[in-house]
Amino acid sequence: MVELSCLIRNDIGIIKQICQVARYNKSIRMALTMIIMFSAEPIVNLLQYQNDCQKNGMNYDLDFLKLADLDALEQFKSSLVDIKEFVKCITQIHSSVKYKNTASIKQSFEQIIKDYRIRVKNLNLEIPITNLNEQEYLKDEEINDFIEKQSLVKNKKLNHGLIINDRGISPKYEFKAQFKISINSINQNAKNFHINLRPVKTQRDTLLKFNIEPSAIGFEHFQFISSQLTNKSVNDVYLEIKYPLLELIFEKEDIILPENLIKNIKDALESHNPYHKLMQIFTMYGHFVPKKVTLGHKLHKMSCLKGDGDLTKEEKVETNEYFGTNEFKELWYQWNKLIVNYFGNDLDCDEPYLTSMDSKIFEKKDIKDWTSRLSNNINHLHIISWDELYCLYELLDDNLKQKVKTIFGINDPTESKGVKEKVLMSGVIAIKSSSYYYVELPHKLNNGNYQIFGRLVTQDGKTINAIIKFKYMTNHSFIVFTEIDKFIKSTYSNLQIFWIMVGSPEIGFFSPNTRDVSILALGRHEFAYAKKLNISFQLPENLPINWILCASIQYLKNCPNFTLNIQYDKNNNRIIATIYNDTYICPSQYDPTINEYLFHWCILPEDHEVLTDVFKSQEILADVSPENQETSARVLLENQENDFPEKRFNLSSIGQDKMSKSNVT
Numbered sequence: 203m204v205e206l207s208c209l210i211r212n213d214i215g216i217i218k219q220i221c222q223v224a225r226y227n228k229s230i231r232m233a234l235t236m237i238i239m240f241s242a243e244p245i246v247n248l249l250q251y252q253n254d255c256q257k258n259g260m261n262y263d264l265d266f267l268k269l270a271d272l273d274a275l276e277q278f279k280s281s282l283v284d285i286k287e288f289v290k291c292i293t294q295i296h297s298s299v300k301y302k303n304t305a306s307i308k309q310s311f312e313q314i315i316k317d318y319r320i321r322v323k324n325l326n327l328e329i330p331i332t333n334l335n336e337q338e339y340l341k342d343e344e345i346n347d348f349i350e351k352q353s354l355v356k357n358k359k360l361n362h363g364l365i366i367n368d369r370g371i372s373p374k375y376e377f378k379a380q381f382k383i384s385i386n387s388i389n390q391n392a393k394n395f396h397i398n399l400r401p402v403k404t405q406r407d408t409l410l411k412f413n414i415e416p417s418a419i420g421f422e423h424f425q426f427i428s429s430q431l432t433n434k435s436v437n438d439v440y441l442e443i444k445y446p447l448l449e450l451i452f453e454k455e456d457i458i459l460p461e462n463l464i465k466n467i468k469d470a471l472e473s474h475n476p477y478h479k480l481m482q483i484f485t486m487y488g489h490f491v492p493k494k495v496t497l498g499h500k501l502h503k504m505s506c507l508k509g510d511g512d513l514t515k516e517e518k519v520e521t522n523e524y525f526g527t528n529e530f531k532e533l534w535y536q537w538n539k540l541i542v543n544y545f546g547n548d549l550d551c552d553e554p555y556l557t558s559m560d561s562k563i564f565e566k567k568d569i570k571d572w573t574s575r576l577s578n579n580i581n582h583l584h585i586i587s588w589d590e591l592y593c594l595y596e597l598l599d600d601n602l603k604q605k606v607k608t609i610f611g612i613n614d615p616t617e618s619k620g621v622k623e624k625v626l627m628s629g630v631i632a633i634k635s636s637s638y639y640y641v642e643l644p645h646k647l648n649n650g651n652y653q654i655f656g657r658l659v660t661q662d663g664k665t666i667n668a669i670i671k672f673k674y675m676t677n678h679s680f681i682v683f684t685e686i687d688k689f690i691k692s693t694y695s696n697l698q699i700f701w702i703m704v705g706s707p708e709i710g711f712f713s714p715n716t717r718d719v720s721i722l723a724l725g726r727h728e729f730a731y732a733k734k735l736n737i738s739f740q741l742p743e744n745l746p747i748n749w750i751l752c753a754s755i756q757y758l759k760n761c762p763n764f765t766l767n768i769q770y771d772k773n774n775n776r777i778i779a780t781i782y783n784d785t786y787i788c789p790s791q792y793d794p795t796i797n798e799y800l801f802h803w804c805i806l807p808e809d810h811e812v813l814t815d816v817f818k819s820q821e822i823l824a825d826v827s828p829e830n831q832e833t834s835a836r837v838l839l840e841n842q843e844n845d846f847p848e849k850r851f852n853l854s855s856i857g858q859d860k861m862s863k864s865n866v867t
Contacts, residue, residue: 370411383450385448394522396444399513399536422610445576449494452494464598467602476707492588501556624704626704628703629641654680656682671757702716727801735780736778736781737781751777
């Protein structure tokens with residue numbers, strides 16, 4: 203290959219360096235293409251074109267170039283393909299193009315490059331490119347640096363997407379694009395060791411045993427790691443002796459995601475179950491990629507604290523390679539005193555021990571010998587700390603990133619209200635003669651963990667006071683019961699119930715029609731049967747002017763009639779809800795000691811107009827008593843669908859859009 207390449211370029215040193223790159227990338231074709239490109243024009247260095255013999259991706263790579271002639275651009279792209287095809291032919295054993303000898307190869311190449319130069323000039327680029335006939339070369343040290351960094355990234359599998367489970371960090375998809383990194387030396391002039399004794403109070407802290415800094419992952423990203431690492435309380439202690447040598451930093455602008463990943467994400471966002479489809483994608487590609495990593499050597503161990511032991515804050519000591527300082531001796535003594543004595547049973551150890559990165563055991567007396575054997579050779583270094591991680595979605599463009607964050611319930615830190623729930627869907631039910639209506643959901647949900655809010659409205663969106671009860675809410679349907687005054691029925695025609703479903707996208711459905719609607723706050727309050735009951739709750743600060751309160755009462759076993767009166771205490775920014783019991787049934791049927799009823803509420807932002815989803819809503823022709831099961835009710839269904847294509851409603855139809863009033867019923 204070197205001999206062939208010399209026909210194209212005379213600088214044998216650079217050719218050999220590029221061949222070394224080919225050895226690491228296992229691609230002769232890519233290296234030869236690189237040589238040809240270097241021998242052409244500087245403009246190709248701007249393209250970063252990765253796909254062999256494909257036009258896909260060129261448009262993306264050339265978008266930022268200001269081009270005056272689109273026809274010239276197409277010719278230039280064609281010229282690039284010619285170069286790729288030329289390389290492909292001369293690097294394949296069974297090539298469709300036959301070259302008799304090296305002279306014919308050189309002649310063909312010279313013609314390709316001649317066409318290429320003409321087409322570059324015809325582009326009339328508005329960026330300065332001078333001396334088109336002069337070749338630009340990379341310096342030998344730059345190529346060596348590039349080779350060393352790419353070799354390091356590949357050997358440590360840092361060019362992979364990563365997942366975190368109960369076994370630590372595992373590499374998943376290997377990104378073919380080269381990760382550009384910067385390397386900072388640590389401990390270059392002094393052989394210093396960092397000893398840290400750290401309290402482990404939560405499962406998040408247990409990431410330390412996998413060499414992951416707890417701060418490397420934000421709380422909002424814990425949904426992407428194993429459920430066994432949830433943020434529950436523990437009581438452990440962690441000791442580490444680190445010898446850091448290199449700090450690797452990855453800039454996210456230099457990490458190029460594959461086009462098929464981006465396409466899969468876009469397809470998932472267009473589906474009605476985006477949460478689980480995105481989870482499947484990120485499980486395949488990895489949830490994280492490295493941002494900052496430390497290489498070096500380390501001894502470490504996580505141990506259980508004794509029942510009477512406690513460590514309230516992290517203790518740090520820095521010492522030399524002899525480990526003879528009083529500070530280190532004191533820290534070791536403190537650790538020995540705190541931990542439960544598990545050593546000495548299955549292991550041949552008489553005192554506490556630490557474990558190296560290659561799982562060897564070292565007691566205190568062995569540490570000095572361990573330090574004397576440490577190598578500074580980059581190939582012998584270990585990843586001793588994952589200091590910072592990017593979530594994979596953070597590498598997407600801003601628009602796509604925001605859509606993914608919406609699905610995962612990750613709010614902007616400047617706007618976060620701590621609410622993960624969303625308005626998952628909305629619908630409308632046409633009121634006819636019956637009091638009961640059956641609504642079939644478009645897809646079977648993963649569970650019935652959702653809440654529905656609804657109001658009776660006229661066809662033009664005016665709200666009407668009426669009793670609306672949502673019952674038998676399952677993962678595939680629910681039933682609506684209405685009590686509408688006869689005068690209202692005679693006064694208004696085409697009455698409808700406009701409703702919204704609130705829950706987490708994890709439930710398995712999230713309509714594209716409601717994804718722009720935020721929930722600013724929500725809550726629920728349990729209460730027992732009483733003639734009169736007051737429930738009050740504080741509202742978030744800085745709500746928009748025309749915020750909307752949605753409220754409902756969830757009836758479980760018994761169904762008394764409650765009247766709900768809501769007041770807004772503007773001075774104290776709180777809601778006072780008074781619940782009256784209007785039932786005429788004997789109160790002895792209800793237990794005032796059991797909190798079997800739930801008051802649900804949520805706050806929506808200023809008024810939105812939403813396109814309702816189309817559902818099958820069917821009239822139930824006979825009354826269904828509370829004791830009846832949903833299966834009994836379905837027998838009484840009449841086959842009549844009520845569809846409202848392109849029907850839009852203002853969210854104010856659900857709740858109260860003007861909260862300046864002191865009393866809202």
